[in-house]
Amino acid sequence: MDNPTALIVDDEPDIRELLELTLQRMDIDTVTAADLGQARNALATRNFQLCLADMRLPDGDGIDLVREIHEEHPGTPVAMITAHGNMETAIQALKAGAFDFVSKPVDLSVLRNLVVTALKLQEPGKQQICEDDQEDSQCPLRGASAAMDKVRSLISKLARSQAPVHITGESGTGKELAARLIHQLGPRNDNPFVAVNCGAIPHELMESELFGYKKGAFTGAVADKTGLFVEANGGTLFLDEVADLPLSMQVKLLRVIQEKMVRPVGATEELPINVRIISATHQNLAQRVQEEAFRQDLYYRLNVIELHMPSLRERPEDIPGLTQHLLENIASNYQQPVPELQPAALDALQHHPFPGNVRELENILERAFALCDDGIITLDDLGMLDLSVSPETGKAGQARLPGENLEDYLARIEKDILLEALEETGGNKTSAASRLGISFRSFRYRLGKLGIAGKDDEK
Numbered sequence: 070m071d072n073p074t075a076l077i078v079d080d081e082p083d084i085r086e087l088l089e090l091t092l093q094r095m096d097i098d099t100v101t102a103a104d105l106g107q108a109r110n111a112l113a114t115r116n117f118q119l120c121l122a123d124m125r126l127p128d129g130d131g132i133d134l135v136r137e138i139h140e141e142h143p144g145t146p147v148a149m150i151t152a153h154g155n156m157e158t159a160i161q162a163l164k165a166g167a168f169d170f171v172s173k174p175v176d177l178s179v180l181r182n183l184v185v186t187a188l189k190l191q192e193p194g195k196q197q198i199c200e201d202d203q204e205d206s207q208c209p210l211r212g213a214s215a216a217m218d219k220v221r222s223l224i225s226k227l228a229r230s231q232a233p234v235h236i237t238g239e240s241g242t243g244k245e246l247a248a249r250l251i252h253q254l255g256p257r258n259d260n261p262f263v264a265v266n267c268g269a270i271p272h273e274l275m276e277s278e279l280f281g282y283k284k285g286a287f288t289g290a291v292a293d294k295t296g297l298f299v300e301a302n303g304g305t306l307f308l309d310e311v312a313d314l315p316l317s318m319q320v321k322l323l324r325v326i327q328e329k330m331v332r333p334v335g336a337t338e339e340l341p342i343n344v345r346i347i348s349a350t351h352q353n354l355a356q357r358v359q360e361e362a363f364r365q366d367l368y369y370r371l372n373v374i375e376l377h378m379p380s381l382r383e384r385p386e387d388i389p390g391l392t393q394h395l396l397e398n399i400a401s402n403y404q405q406p407v408p409e410l411q412p413a414a415l416d417a418l419q420h421h422p423f424p425g426n427v428r429e430l431e432n433i434l435e436r437a438f439a440l441c442d443d444g445i446i447t448l449d450d451l452g453m454l455d456l457s458v459s460p461e462t463g464k465a466g467q468a469r470l471p472g473e474n475l476e477d478y479l480a481r482i483e484k485d486i487l488l489e490a491l492e493e494t495g496g497n498k499t500s501a502a503s504r505l506g507i508s509f510r511s512f513r514y515r516l517g518k519l520g521i522a523g524k525d526d527e528k
């Protein structure tokens with residue numbers, strides 16, 4: 070097989086030579102260009118499997134070259150060479166379509182990692198699976214709406230880039246699923262995808278969880294522990310609920326992203342890391358920045374490219390297909406035939422507001438699957454909370470029923486409130502409890518007292 074060929078664009082002969090030597094040692098043929106003009110000529114004559122381009126060139130801006138290659142030669146990944154510490158231009162380049170960047174002075178191990186990742190992009194298109202027709206698609210992210218088509222197409226593009234992605238959207242809209250897909254469809258998919266819920270780690274443990282620690286760093290540190298960054302090395306770290314990161318950790322995270330190095334607690338040396346960061350939150354991060362609860366500089370670095378997951382309310386046309394897909398998954402988990410859904414049940418689902426989005430739909434279907442008889446899901450089996458609002462009270466079904474005693478009446482209201490909080494948080498008891506201003510234990514106790522069984526929180 071022919072060697073891949075890289076185009077190296079830099080006006081400094083020393084750098085060109087260093088890059089050429091490094092790439093040639095990796096069995097990559099090279100063509101060099103000292104300015105934009107020479108680079109354009111080279112691109113016009115042949116295909117390249119990679120381009121390394123300096124930011125500042127004698128006859129123009131490297132970012133223009135990134136844009137041109139991105140549009141005219143979309144199969145050629147371009148990495149930008151930026152001045153040390155100049156994250157602004159690196160971010161600009163990523164936004165313009167560069168797949169990654171490397172800062173000067175070029176660290177050769179970082180460069181080699183980058184080149185290996187870029188060449189994997191040439192392998193035959195995994196991204197394809199999410200661009201096929203929905204009907205018989207292998208793509209785990211379902212939905213035939215135009216909004217979901219757009220999401221899948223953006224995910225396929227993001228999988229080719231190494232840029233940090235920030236995923237927004239309400240709880241249960243599929244943010245984690247989207248992050249996993251970006252990883253699976255991309256060149257890092259042989260390496261780990263590590264997901265961490267930043268809201269679920271106690272603040273005092275966060276640094277050692279993320280960065281690891283050395284034996285003896287603190288009481289109880291009886292052996293070295295690998296942090297999540299190192300665990301995700303070569304792969305992707307998914308920082309879920311990133312808005313919940315305390316300010317003290319935000320500073321440390323910013324440093325790690327900038328330097329691509331982590332220092333475990335109690336260690337004297339830093340470890341190099343090669344991790345793609347994908348973050349998500351259901352909160353409005355820009356507003357958290359305005360409230361000074363989230364650092365602007367970190368926001369800027371995490372939110373290089375934003376992916377928004379639309380709520381299920383905005384795409385009711387997805388409900389029938391999603392329902393079928395989820396029922397097939399549930400049935401196959403239990404090795405049972407796929408149940409049939411009565412038209413009245415489907416109709417109720419299509420008119421439900423789904424504050425907990427796809428997760429809520431999934432929970433409703435799991436429950437219905439367990440309760441239904443003879444493989445037929447009826448409206449009753451869905452056991453959905455009636456969220457329709459009473460015109461008299463303005464509240465959902467809260468009038469006292471004829472003959473209902475005070476205790477039963479209060480229990481019913483309490484049950485509605487607890488269920489509503491669970492629905493709003495997609496079944497997450499910790500979040501539901503905090504929404505109601507009570508402790509997790511008290512929430513669980515009340516659920517038990519009222520006979521509401523629920524799944525334990527996974528995260």
Ligand SMILES: Nc1ncnc2c1ncn2[C@@H]1O[C@H](COP(=O)(O)OP(=O)(O)OP(=O)(O)O)[C@@H](O)[C@H]1O
Pocket residue numbers: 209210211212238239240241242243244245246247309350351391394427428431494495
């Ligand atoms: N478009 C979809 N197609 C198929 N399954 C989906 C889709 N969207 C979400 N799901 C499923 O719904 C559940 C919730 O999705 P996920 O955990 O990714 O949501 P999330 O937005 O990260 O939620 P949270 O903000 O609460 O963490 C998962 O089981 C996921 O597989």
